[in-house]
Every structure is written in C-alpha cells, then in structure tokens.
Amino acid sequence: MSLHLYNTLTRRKDLFEPLEPGKVKMYCCGVTVYDYSHVGHARNYIAWDVVRRYLLWRGYAVTFVQNFTDIDDKIIKRSHTDHLPWQQITQTFSDAYLEDMARLNVMPATRYPKATDVVPQIVAFIQQLIDGGYAYASEGDVYYAVERFPSYGKLSGRKLDQMEAGASGRVDDEATKKHHPMDFALWKAAKPGEPEWESPWGNGRPGWHVECSVMVREELGKTIDIHTGGQDLVFPHHENEIAQSEAAQHQPLARYWLHNGFVNIGGEKMSKSLGNFTMIRTLLDEGGVEPMVLRLFVLQAQYRKPIDFTDGAIAAAQNSWHTLQEGLQFGHRFGNALGWGSDADPSLGDPAAMRIAEETAPVRQFITAMDDDLNTPLALAPLFELAKALQKEGNRLVHEGKTLADGEALRHQWQTLVVLSQVLGLEAAADAAGSTPEEPEGLTDAAVETLIQQRRAAKQAKNFAEGDRIRDTLNAQGITLIDKPGGVTEWHRS
RNA sequence: GGCGCCAUAGCCAAGUGGUAAGGCAGAGGUCUGCAAAACCUCCACUCCCCAGUUCGAAUCUGGGUGGCGCCUCCA
Structure with missing residues (x-):
C-alpha cells in the first residue's frame, strides 16, 4: 500500500502520484488577516503540516505555498472600527498568525505570497477571463459568469439549477448587476474611503477567490498536486477557484483536493460568526495548555472527522x-x-x-x-x-x-x-526533564536529608503523625518521598 | 427545499465481511503503619434501532431515529 488521499473532487481515496516524480507542489489556503487565529485554524494548519511532513519523510521534495489574503471586506471593516490603516491591520495579524504557528511547531511555508502583491497579475487574469467570454464588467464590478463554465459545481457536487432554488429567496445588493444569481465578483469597484487599485474597469480591488487562482499560478504553475483548506472552503471558494483557473487555462488547477473537518464546540462548528471560538494564544497563554497538547488533541482524530473541543x-x-x-x-x-x-x-x-x-x-x-x-x-x-x-x-x-x-x-x-x-510534529524539549536541577530555590539537598532523618526517627518512635507531617511538608515543596523496603527512603524533586 | 457527513466502553477514537487497536479515566493485586512511586493484572460476548443478504455483518442492502455541515463571510 502506498499513500492514498481522500480527494474531494473524486469523492474517494485516490492513490497519490505527483505530476513530477519525487516532487510535490502544495497550495494551502491561508487566513484572511483581520483577527487572531482560533483553534479551528490550528487544526487546519496542523493537518496540512502533517501531510507535508509525511511527504518529506517519504522522500518527496515539497514546495509548500500558503497565501495571506490581505484585502477583503472584513479587513476594511476592521480598519474603520479600529481607526487604523488597513496595512497595519494585515501586518499585525499576519505576524500574529506566524507566531501562533511557530509555537505549534507548524513548519514555515516555502513562500507566503500576499494578494496585494499580485494585483497587476490579478487584473491581467480577469481580463483574460473577459476575453475568453467567462466574465463581464458591470457598473465598475467584474463578475464571473458561472453558466459559461459547464462543469461548475463539480467539486462540491452541486448543480446550478438546484442552487438557484436555494438562492432565490435571498436579497443581494449585487443582484441587479449580475446576469445569474450565482455569478461572483472578480473585481469590486471601490467605494469612498476604501483601498483601491487601478484597472480597466475603474479603480477597485480584487474579489475573494480570484487572488488564490492567481497566486497558485504565479508561485507553482497552472496545475499543482495538492490544494488544501477547511471543509467550508469547498463551496464557494474552491469551486470558484476551479472555475476561474480552468476557464483561463484549460487544464486542471489541482489534482488532489483535501479538506479537513471542523473543530466543534458542543457539537457546533467553532466559528467567528457564532462567537464560540477560542483563540490559539488565549488557550496557550491563559489556559496554560502546552502547544504539543493542542497538537496531540488535533491528531487524535482523523483530519476529516469533526472533533469536539x-x-x-x-x-x-x-x-x-x-x-x-x-x-x-x-x-x-x-x-x-x-x-x-x-x-x-x-x-x-x-x-x-x-x-x-x-x-x-x-x-x-x-x-x-x-x-x-x-x-x-x-x-x-x-x-x-x-x-x-x-x-x-x-x-x-x-x-x-x-x-x-x-x-x-x-x-x-x-x-x-x-x-x-x-x-507528526510532536517534539519534546531535550532538557525539560533532563539532568538534576541545580540547587533550586527552597530547600537544599542537605535540608531535605535532614528532614528525612527526622521523619525516620519519628517513625521509629511510632510517631506517625509527625512523620506524615514532615512528608507533607516536603511534598508541598515539590519533593516526593519513596519508602523502600529496609527503611531506606529515596526522594526526588518533581 | 438541494447536496453531503456522522452514530463503536464513563470520555476520546481505530476497525468497512471472519469474530472489537490505541489513549484518557477507572478497578484489583504486590509493597506499605499510612501514603506515594514502581511493577503485575483487569476493564465493550458487543458496535443507535428494525428488517434483509450471507456459513459468517460493527462492517453490505433497505427502512427508521438522533446529531452535524455546506448551499451567505468562514479553516
């Protein structure tokens, strides 16, 4: 048996064979940097870190690219509420993300591209879609025309007409600009006070989804081996990435699509919108949980299954x-x-x-x-x-x-x-329980020996209350006594 | 309404046709004035329910029940 991976695209476990023997190109959907990461994120990135480590151990050369989505509605919103430049928001939370991951022993990515670094390439990519008849400009926005992509829905197993029924009741302020309710924005016209870049359709910014298509191509090429993310990215994010990239390039975006299960709280998905999340740094700093404990907690369930936190x-x-x-x-x-x-x-x-x-x-x-x-x-x-x-x-x-x-x-x-x-990324510090600690604060070795002698004397005099008192005193100092046969008492500091 | 996932001991969790891994918690024993440490041993005749297929099912099929996810931002 060799490595088989559950592929969302085929809905079964597929034998893993990289495009190029011995080399693996992985793209891991990263965070939108508008807040600290929570335990759900930790699970996600630990899971893909393990995939990467296992491939490395099995002898593959792995290129692991993970993006930061650093332009988006939530970032703009936070910038307004915090009265800070959006660049400062994204910097703060990118740094925080990297810190959290380092503590969890998640290997740094080979490269961390940012959406705002590839805006000209995004504009060119959108133009390519328009030229191919897959997208259209509308009042300063540009939308992807889902009906033009026949296999739209192949990743998530949906059909356009079924989704239409579900979407029909929804009110959407973009609705009047769209040809089809499921069309999604590739480019959004800037409103006053929002970050903006120049484009043939007027100043604006990239929509969600398109940045990943472009960063994959820029960093790894048109077809990669493994694309990963949480199960909530299957639709619409990854479905839309496929629609964009495959319409533009006429070849598969990724061969293996991997998605992890959620971290639940009381049976419900941990998420920002439900407000039931615990941040990684809160758990580690205030909860006093060792990073490896969180890692082990995550690894004790298979990555596609939900786990209750x-x-x-x-x-x-x-x-x-x-x-x-x-x-x-x-x-x-x-x-x-x-x-x-x-x-x-x-x-x-x-x-x-x-x-x-x-x-x-x-x-x-x-x-x-x-x-x-x-x-x-x-x-x-x-x-x-x-x-x-x-x-x-x-x-x-x-x-x-x-x-x-x-x-x-x-x-x-x-x-x-x-x-x-x-x-599995589980590592213990070499010296954590290593050599005997040198003269710690509190009792010296000699003082401990003296107390043990006193206890022995008390025991010989059948004064067990006094003996127990001494033992409890030492115990309170972190010293455990071990009575051995023959009246010998050994001890060690805990 | 559409698509999909899950249900195994007190808890977590493997196992997808051949007679229930592992972890946590727990119990008994040796030792001991007691305790702790250590060591030894034990811990699901049963896999949500019902029916069926089969020599044989936790595992396959059908029908229930319960829980969850996505369809809107989300890892």
Whole structure:
C-alpha cells in the first residue's frame, strides 16, 4: 500500500502520484488577516503540516505555498472600527498568525505570497477571463459568469439549477448587476474611503477567490498536486477557484483536493460568526495548555472527522502528551547511563540525522496508518506503545538503578519514537526533564536529608503523625518521598 | 427545499465481511503503619434501532431515529 488521499473532487481515496516524480507542489489556503487565529485554524494548519511532513519523510521534495489574503471586506471593516490603516491591520495579524504557528511547531511555508502583491497579475487574469467570454464588467464590478463554465459545481457536487432554488429567496445588493444569481465578483469597484487599485474597469480591488487562482499560478504553475483548506472552503471558494483557473487555462488547477473537518464546540462548528471560538494564544497563554497538547488533541482524530473541543478532551490530551513526552526524553535522560555515547553519534540528539530501520513493526504500523489518508489516531498507537515501554524502563532505571533490557534495543526504540513523532510534529524539549536541577530555590539537598532523618526517627518512635507531617511538608515543596523496603527512603524533586 | 457527513466502553477514537487497536479515566493485586512511586493484572460476548443478504455483518442492502455541515463571510 502506498499513500492514498481522500480527494474531494473524486469523492474517494485516490492513490497519490505527483505530476513530477519525487516532487510535490502544495497550495494551502491561508487566513484572511483581520483577527487572531482560533483553534479551528490550528487544526487546519496542523493537518496540512502533517501531510507535508509525511511527504518529506517519504522522500518527496515539497514546495509548500500558503497565501495571506490581505484585502477583503472584513479587513476594511476592521480598519474603520479600529481607526487604523488597513496595512497595519494585515501586518499585525499576519505576524500574529506566524507566531501562533511557530509555537505549534507548524513548519514555515516555502513562500507566503500576499494578494496585494499580485494585483497587476490579478487584473491581467480577469481580463483574460473577459476575453475568453467567462466574465463581464458591470457598473465598475467584474463578475464571473458561472453558466459559461459547464462543469461548475463539480467539486462540491452541486448543480446550478438546484442552487438557484436555494438562492432565490435571498436579497443581494449585487443582484441587479449580475446576469445569474450565482455569478461572483472578480473585481469590486471601490467605494469612498476604501483601498483601491487601478484597472480597466475603474479603480477597485480584487474579489475573494480570484487572488488564490492567481497566486497558485504565479508561485507553482497552472496545475499543482495538492490544494488544501477547511471543509467550508469547498463551496464557494474552491469551486470558484476551479472555475476561474480552468476557464483561463484549460487544464486542471489541482489534482488532489483535501479538506479537513471542523473543530466543534458542543457539537457546533467553532466559528467567528457564532462567537464560540477560542483563540490559539488565549488557550496557550491563559489556559496554560502546552502547544504539543493542542497538537496531540488535533491528531487524535482523523483530519476529516469533526472533533469536539472540550476541557475534558484537552485534559486527556495533556495526560497523553506527558506519557509521550517521557518516552521522547528517554534518550536524553538515560542515553549516557546506557552507554550510548552522545558525542560519538550525532544522531543521538538530532532526529533529522537519525536513520531508523523501516522493517520494524512500529514503523510498518505507522506507515500503513498514514498511507491510509493520514490516519493519525491509528498511527499514534505504535508511538504510545514505544513511549510506554521506554517510560517503564526509565522508571526501572530510576527506581532500581538498572534495566534488564538491551541498551541498543532501547536506543533503537527511542530513535524510532523520536523520528515518528517528528513526522507528526510532536517534539519534546531535550532538557525539560533532563539532568538534576541545580540547587533550586527552597530547600537544599542537605535540608531535605535532614528532614528525612527526622521523619525516620519519628517513625521509629511510632510517631506517625509527625512523620506524615514532615512528608507533607516536603511534598508541598515539590519533593516526593519513596519508602523502600529496609527503611531506606529515596526522594526526588518533581 | 438541494447536496453531503456522522452514530463503536464513563470520555476520546481505530476497525468497512471472519469474530472489537490505541489513549484518557477507572478497578484489583504486590509493597506499605499510612501514603506515594514502581511493577503485575483487569476493564465493550458487543458496535443507535428494525428488517434483509450471507456459513459468517460493527462492517453490505433497505427502512427508521438522533446529531452535524455546506448551499451567505468562514479553516
């Protein structure tokens, strides 16, 4: 089995074969930068980051282009309400987006084109559509004539006449300018106080949809391999992109159309308009949720399925992450003790340099799962099995000072875990639970030893209340006592 | 009204014809004055309901019920 991806266009899982062997061109529909990103966005971009990472790991050279739509009604509106230039709005939220994604360990795109950087190309593209008979100017606007494109609706599985019925009741101030209710704006005439660019049809700005058609062509060419976005972009956004690009170019815009499911709140889609969203930075900063926890939360469902965002789900992901994290830190904590030699082999600390055997069961399970339309919940199973096994051996080393397992076998297990986790973008800081912290604030080691001696004396005198009091005192300082047989008490800082 | 998706343990979630992965939570045991840590073990005769196809169905077909999405800006 090799990689199969669910293609919205064909409504089935298709074998993935790039146009050019070994190379993949991906275009990921980016955000409209008028506000901070929420958890729904996080899921979207994590999903495509995983697709990209998996393709890279499987040996493809991936060019990953993601746009910023930096001109649009909402940006203009926010500029007016905030009394700030629209350029400042888009700059602020583009920067914020990149910050959020970096924290979530989403790889930066190869390039981030902006709509406003390609306005002349957009104008030329629209002219090309007009010349081809696919678009018409109307009172300073330009509209795409959907009836001229016979396969309009092929992506979303709709028919023009059916949609007409649904649209008939709607009031639309553009209606009088359109030939057909489903026609959509390629160019919008500027109103006073709005940003504007020159065009043959008068000053104005690009409509939504057309900027993506143009940026795809400018950055990647006429036909690309993979085009991605949320399920809410299937119609109208991607349908319209197809109509524009394929009318202009007479060849497919993209071979594989991938769409992810929503993040829900109480069963309902998280969205700006419903007001039920949690921003990524709020969750991370005020909610104290580690970025990897959010990532794991997202990956515990297949990307096309809806997921419910609840406190309980985040708490469960938190616990799951700690298990995985301990496994990931195993090599850093115990590698030297197991005689792995950190300097001799650079692959010890650098996942990119690690070479793991692909014939082992965990790796095979992982690949089989990922090949089946990125089945990350299934792919996580072998990771947890590796992590738990390492966690157990780590505990044996801590508590018994030795392990019965073979050092080299552990090393291979650990490297497998690290590499596969990295394919999912799950990474633990090497030093987070590393060497013993040096003399922390609070009690010194000597003070702890003294208290333990006092507790031992109290216990021998059967004064258990005093013994428990000392234990509780230490516990409050983050020190856990472990009573071993023979009256020995070990301790560690948590 | 049109198109489409989903329903598996307390929770999350794999499994698309051969007898229920994994995670979280939970239970019992060893040890222990207690506790914690550690280790060991257990945790869906059943997959929303009804009928059908089949030697065999969570998986296929038909009919219900419940939930959701898109058709308007949206990842």
